[in-house]
Every structure is written in structure tokens, then in C-alpha cells.
Amino acid sequence: xxxxxxxxxxxxxxxxxxxxxxxxxxxxxxxxxxxxxxxxxxxxxxxxxxxxxxxxxxxxxxxxxxxxxxxxxxxxxxxxxxxxxxxxxxxxxxxxxxxxxxxxxxxxxxxxxxxxxxxxxxxxxxxxxxxxxxxxxxxxxxxxxxxxxxxxxxxxxxxxxxxxxxxxxxxxxxxxxxxxxxxxxxxxxxxxxxxxxxxxxxxx
Amino acid sequence: xxxxxxxxxxxxxxxxxxxxxxxxxxxxxxxxxxxxxxxxxxxxxxxxxxxxxxxxxxxxxxxxxxxxxxxxxxxxxxxxxxxxxxxxxxxxxxxxxxxxxxxxxxxxxxxxxxxxxxxxxxxxxxxxxxxxxxxxxxxxxxxxxxxxxxxxxxxxxxxxxxxxxxxxxxxxxxxxxxxxxxxxxxxxxxxxxxxxxxxxxxxxxxxxxxxxxxxxxxx
Numbered sequence: 001x002x003x004x005x006x007x008x009x010x011x012x013x014x015x016x017x018x019x020x021x022x023x024x025x026x027x028x029x030x031x032x033x034x035x036x037x038x039x040x041x042x043x044x045x046x047x048x049x050x051x052x053x054x055x056x057x058x059x060x061x062x063x064x065x066x067x068x069x070x071x072x073x074x075x076x077x078x079x080x081x082x083x084x085x086x087x088x089x090x091x092x093x094x095x096x097x098x099x100x101x102x103x104x105x106x107x108x109x110x111x112x113x114x115x116x117x118x119x120x121x122x123x124x125x126x127x128x129x130x131x132x133x134x135x136x137x138x139x140x141x142x143x144x145x146x147x148x149x150x151x152x153x154x155x156x157x158x159x160x161x162x163x164x165x166x167x168x169x170x171x172x173x174x175x176x177x178x179x180x181x182x183x184x185x186x187x188x189x190x191x192x193x194x195x196x197x198x199x200x201x202x203x204x
Numbered sequence: 205x206x207x208x209x210x211x212x213x214x215x216x217x218x219x220x221x222x223x224x225x226x227x228x229x230x231x232x233x234x235x236x237x238x239x240x241x242x243x244x245x246x247x248x249x250x251x252x253x254x255x256x257x258x259x260x261x262x263x264x265x266x267x268x269x270x271x272x273x274x275x276x277x278x279x280x281x282x283x284x285x286x287x288x289x290x291x292x293x294x295x296x297x298x299x300x301x302x303x304x305x306x307x308x309x310x311x312x313x314x315x316x317x318x319x320x321x322x323x324x325x326x327x328x329x330x331x332x333x334x335x336x337x338x339x340x341x342x343x344x345x346x347x348x349x350x351x352x353x354x355x356x357x358x359x360x361x362x363x364x365x366x367x368x369x370x371x372x373x374x375x376x377x378x379x380x381x382x383x384x385x386x387x388x389x390x391x392x393x394x395x396x397x398x399x400x401x402x403x404x405x406x407x408x409x410x411x412x413x414x415x416x417x418x419x420x421x422x423x
Contacts, residue, residue, distance in 0.1 A: 016258070019258065036269075036270075039269055040269040040270070043265075043269035044269065045262075046257065047262075047265045047269075048261075048262025048263045048264060048265055049257045049258075049260045049261075049262045049263075050257075051262075051265060052261055052262060052263040053257070053260065064263070065265065065266055065267075068265065069267060069275075072269075072272055073272065073275075073276045076272075076273065076276055077276070087247075087250075087251070087254075088251065088254055088255075090254030090255060090257050090258060091247075091251045091253070091254035091255075093254065094250060094253040094254040094256075094257055095250055095253075095254075098220075098221070098222045098253065099222075101222060102222050106226070108226070110222065110229060111226060111229035111230045111232075111233045112233055113233050113236045113237045113243065113301070114237070114300045114301070117237050117299060117300045118294065119205075119237050119238055119298075119299045119300070120237055120238070121207075121238045121239065121376075122240050139251070143252065143255045144258075147252070147255060147256070147259075158256075159256070161218075161221055161223075162221055162252070162253050162256050163256065163260070167218065167223045168214065168218060169355065179355070180382070180384070183214040183382065184214075186213065186214045186217050187212065187213045187214050190213035190216070190217055190245075190248075190252075191213065193248065194213075194248055197248065
């Protein structure tokens with residue numbers, strides 16, 4: 001496992017892009033030819049992170065370990081459905097881990113859009129059609145930068161929401177803030193990140 | 205379907221993290237079905253979740269990847285769980301995330317009359333304190349009591365339209381309101397309005413009539 005931390009932003013950005021490429025390639029290799037070395041690399045990097053995500057969300061170490069094993073087996077079995085053009089490996093892992101946690105907690109699956117729904121509409125909104133987000137190696141770099149640049153109080157609520165708190169209400173109680181303040185910090189953080197990823201906007 | 209009212213960033217983020225109720229998730233997924241704009245924003249929230257993995261301390265794992273793969277190959281034989289795909293329900297004008305909660309087409313449902321011009325289907329067996337999850341059928345001209353909410357209310361317009369202080373909501377639109385907003389929806393065309401509603405906490409009615417109505421309408 002490569003854990004060497006660096007404080008140089010340039011270096012860190014190169015790392016973010018390289019990591020994204022390496023993990024994406026790994027998932028493709030697992031999907032195409034059940035590449036065990038590629039799986040070992042994905043496992044070494046993500047399994048421990050998935051586990052601490054689950055523990056941060058309040059699960060015991062034992063259950064977190066068990067669910068992480070299941071999640072990693074899912075990665076092994078379903079990697080052929082991974083499309084590197086659509087999502088980063090980290091995004092794919094995150095959604096699998098999140099969904100498995102929901103399954104476990106309430107015994108039914110997360111309610112999601114079904115992509116073969118006849119009602120599925122594509123590009124029908126009155127909003128600005130310019131607003132498209134990039135999702136490639138550059139995106140990993142921009143996302144990283146945007147998250148780093150967030151004011152402390154926004155980064156804190158984002159972190160608590162993704163990896164600690166149960167809900168915005170719980171975070172508000174935890175930080176002893178009105179819920180409206182928590183929501184507006186989340187909103188501002190999301191906006192900042194979104195602007196950084198707009199195909200033209202973030203490219204200053 | 206042309207959509208002009210969208211989900212807020214904070215609701216999409218809550219959805220991405222997985223801390224919404226089943227009712228709220230259903231409303232969000234209905235709107236996402238008909239709104240590419242919000243689907244893109246939801247994807248972005250997932251991307252952030254993935255990116256944050258990288259800032260995480262990894263917890264030590266008890267098993268090596270090799271051990272796990274060995275286990276997986278043992279499992280993949282006859283012990284592998286059988287997946288029987290559920291037949292997918294589809295009803296006219298109903299996005300699939302909602303269809304799974306309905307027994308029949310919208311016009312064949314067993315609507316319960318709760319007030320003049322107002323019929324409903326309760327989709328939740330939860331206690332009222334847990335919040336509402338229901339489909340409302342509002343006749344043309346119906347005016348709901350002015351009300352607000354303690355936490356969050358989502359309304360997805362399935363059919364028809366209504367108008368309130370915020371704007372005009374048509375099929376596919378979602379009203380994503382937090383506790384501070386008080387509104388009074390009015391069905392504004394000749395067509396009945398069918399709306400799906402989820403809220404975390406019972407609404408607060410502003411007028412005396414509304415307070416009397418609350419036990420019956422329950423929204």
C-alpha cells in the first residue's frame with residue numbers, strides 16, 4: 001500500500017490523477033480477465049477505507065469488517081459493469097459501500113432511478129445546458145483542489161455528513177448549530193465543488 | 205415533460221450519503237428519473253463521496269485479498285445466492301421508484317376521501333410522528349390550508365399542477381422545502397393534481413381551520 005503523504009499541492013494533484021487512472025485500470029482488468037493482482041491493489045487501497053467509512057457511520061468493527069469483505073467480493077464479481085468513462089473507481093466503490101450499508105440497516109435497497117424506466121428523460125430541463133461536469137482524471141485533480149479550498153466550517157460539515165453523522169439534523173446537534181446553518185454550509189460547499197467541475201467554469 | 209423546479213443541493217447530498225428515509229428517497233428518485241439536470245448533480249455528490257475516500261485513514265483489515273478471493277471462489281458454486289429478478293411494475297405517468305409502492309394504475313387506485321375535493325392513499329404504515337408518505341388527489345380549485353414544516357417536505361407532482369407562493373408546479377417538478385417556508389397550494393387547472401408527499405415531521409398549520417383539518421388530512 002502506498003501511504004507516502006506529501007504536502008506539495010502539485011505532487012498531490014499528480015498523485016490524485018495517477019491514483020484515479022491506476023484504480024480505474026485495475027477495475028477494468030478485473031472485469032475483463034479477473035486479474036488477481038489488480039484486485040489485490042484495489043483491495044489494499046480501498047478495503048481499509050471502506051471499513052473505516054462503515055465504522056465512522058457507527059457500525060462495530062466486526063460488522064464493518066464483514067460488510068467490507070462482502071463489498072470487496074461484489075467489486076470482484078461486478079467489475080465488468082464498471083465503466084471508466086462514466087465514473088471514477090472511487091465513486092463506484094463509494095456507491096457500492098453506501099448501498100450495502102443501507103441494505104444492511106433497513107433490509108431493503110436504496111431507492112434509485114431505473115435507467116430503463118420509460119419515463120427517464122434526457123436533457124429536458126429548462127436549466128442551462130452548458131452545465132455539464134467533467135469526470136475524468138482532470139476531475140480528480142479539480143475535485144481535490146476544490147475540497148481543499150473549502151473554508152474549514154464547510155469542510156467539517158461535509159466530512160461529518162459523508163463519514164460520520166447520520167443526518168443534517170444530527171450534525172446540527174453535534175456541532176450545536178441551527179440546522180439551517182448546517183444546510184447552508186453543505187449547499188455552499190456543493191456549489192463551490194460544482195463550479196470547479198463545470199466543463200468551462202473551473203478551468204481558469 | 206419539462207421540469208422547472210429542482211432538488212436542493214443539500215437534499216441531493218443527503219441522498220448521496222444515504223441518510224434519507226425510504227419515503228424521501230422515493231421522491232428524490234422520482235424526480236431524478238425525469239430530470240437529467242438533477243441526475244448530473246446527484247452524480248457529482250457521489251463523486252465527492254468517492255473523492256473523500258482518498259482523504260481517509262484506512263482501518264486495518266483482518267483478511268488479505270488472497271484469502272478473500274479463495275473464499276469468494278468457494279462461495280461462487282452452489283452456495284451463491286440465487287437472484288430472482290422481481291417483475292417490474294410500470295404504470296402510466298408513474299416513475300418506477302413510485303410504481304413499486306402502488307398496486308394499480310393511478311385511476312384504479314382505492315383513493316380514500318379525506319375532505320371535499322381531497323383524496324389520498326397512505327403509502328406509509330409508520331406512525332405519524334415519523335412523517336408522512338402519501339399520494340394526494342386534489343380536485344380542480346382545491347386550496348390546501350396554509351402550512352409549514354418542522355424539517356423538510358418534498359412534493360413531487362405526478363400529474364396536473366398546482367400553484368403556491370413559490371411558483372407553479374407541473375408534472376415532474378419537485379418542491380423541496382425546509383422548515384421555514386409556509387405555503388398554500390392551489391390546484392390551478394381543470395385537471396386534478398396528483399402529488400406525492402414526504403415529510404420528516406407533521407406539518408404545522410397556520411390557521412384555525414387548518415388545525416381542525418390536520419387530523420383528517422394528516423399532511
